[in-house]
Amino acid sequence: MKISAIKTFPVFCGSRNYLFVKVETDDGLYGVGEFGITWKEQAGVGAIEHMAHHLQGEDPLNTEWIWQKLFRGDFFPGGRINTAAMSAIDIALWDIKGKAWGQPVHMLLGGRLRDRVTCYTGIGGATPEDTAQSARDRVAEGWRYLRLSTMDRAGILEPRTAVRDSVAHFAAARQAVGPEVDICIDVHTRLDPPDTIRLGRELEPLDPFFIEDPLRCENPQSYRLIRQHVSAPLAVGEQLSTKWEFRQLIEEELVDYARLDLCIVGGLTEARKIANWCETHYIKIVPHNPLGPVSAAACLHLDLACDNFAVQEGGLVGHPVMTDLFPVQVPFQAGYLLPPERPGLGVEFDEQAASHYEFRWQTGPQLRRADGSFTNW
Ligand SMILES: [Mg+2]
Numbered sequence: 001m002k003i004s005a006i007k008t009f010p011v012f013c014g015s016r017n018y019l020f021v022k023v024e025t026d027d028g029l030y031g032v033g034e035f036g037i038t039w040k041e042q043a044g045v046g047a048i049e050h051m052a053h054h055l056q057g058e059d060p061l062n063t064e065w066i067w068q069k070l071f072r073g074d075f076f077p078g079g080r081i082n083t084a085a086m087s088a089i090d091i092a093l094w095d096i097k098g099k100a101w102g103q104p105v106h107m108l109l110g111g112r113l114r115d116r117v118t119c120y121t122g123i124g125g126a127t128p129e130d131t132a133q134s135a136r137d138r139v140a141e142g143w144r145y146l147r148l149s150t151m152d153r154a155g156i157l158e159p160r161t162a163v164r165d166s167v168a169h170f171a172a173a174r175q176a177v178g179p180e181v182d183i184c185i186d187v188h189t190r191l192d193p194p195d196t197i198r199l200g201r202e203l204e205p206l207d208p209f210f211i212e213d214p215l216r217c218e219n220p221q222s223y224r225l226i227r228q229h230v231s232a233p234l235a236v237g238e239q240l241s242t243k244w245e246f247r248q249l250i251e252e253e254l255v256d257y258a259r260l261d262l263c264i265v266g267g268l269t270e271a272r273k274i275a276n277w278c279e280t281h282y283i284k285i286v287p288h289n290p291l292g293p294v295s296a297a298a299c300l301h302l303d304l305a306c307d308n309f310a311v312q313e314g315g316l317v318g319h320p321v322m323t324d325l326f327p328v329q330v331p332f333q334a335g336y337l338l339p340p341e342r343p344g345l346g347v348e349f350d351e352q353a354a355s356h357y358e359f360r361w362q363t364g365p366q367l368r369r370a371d372g373s374f375t376n377w
Pocket of ligand 1: 212213238
């Protein structure tokens with residue numbers, strides 16, 4: 001079998017763009033992948049077009065060879081855009097491999113370790129009372145893990161205010177759902193160490209399942225300081241690519257949960273290696289999934305095959321989108337993703353429907369401090 005074509009599909013749906021990749025083979029099988037760096041989709045298209053020239057005629061089943069060739073083959077490291085493009089292709093190749101061998105992808109990654117994959121969903125509201133009601137509503141739908149986000153006030157993020165607001169909303173959610181439902185908080189890299197430490201200490205009595213991404217990702221060593229002062233579990237890594245960017249976090253055991261984004265980190269090939277490395281340090285994986293149906297499927301297969309899986313970001317799984325573009329998506333029921341039985345990823349892609357979702361140029365949302373200066377979104 002040989003790769004015969006690699007096609008890109010940047011599409012807009014709802015409020016954002018997605019970038020899907022279709023890898024075709026000379027015997028008629030195809031695989032589908034997804035690119036993970038939102039608001040850089042056209043950079044992804046360009047990177048994938050460069051890679052397509054490398055891959056004409058390659059055997060799509062040689063996933064490790066292709067990974068090494070794409071990562072090391074052009075001499076100059078391409079950074080996260082490059083690895084996100086590689087991720088899309090790698091996931092598509094695993095889809096082809098599963099179809100070629102007649103097995104769901106998780107069976108090729110080691111087999112099925114669990115009957116279902118527990119997911120979390122988002123909660124929030126304008127007031128703590130609204131957040132409490134949102135938490136009650138999600139629990140009534142079957143979700144057992146909830147995630148709150150650190151909030152701004154109408155586009156203004158003042159760190160000390162954000163910490164106070166976050167603690168108030170978290171406390172309201174905890175009171176609403178009791179101790180049996182786990183609640184996480186995503187700080188979305190909005191704080192620096194002093195405010196992170198204050199947030200962590202104030203949340204600890206409220207039993208957070210984890211505090212996610214309090215700091216920007218440039219300096220993983222900054223988590224040493226957080227570790228000295230905060231005992232609440234930390235979840236980090238959705239912006240990171242390849243094993244090398246995870247190296248310090250894992251080897252120094254600076255985090256408790258690795259937020260692998262399979263569509264950025266280097267695909268299933270790289271995510272499987274990082275997950276195994278995490279296992280040797282008692283770190284669990286919580287794959288990042290803010291993307292579309294291919295990302296959700298790829299995460300599900302990894303989760304089914306990794307013993308050190310904790311919980312999966314549900315993303316859109318409770319609300320299927322692009323159902324004409326993806327007429328078959330992975331099964332989901334009341335807070336849980338279920339093992340797909342189909343060979344490959346278990347999603348079907350109808351490229352004819354891509355024309356219904358024309359790409360739109362957009363930039364990411366941005367936040368300011370009260371004095372007008374720029375701050376992290
Ligand atoms: Mg996050």
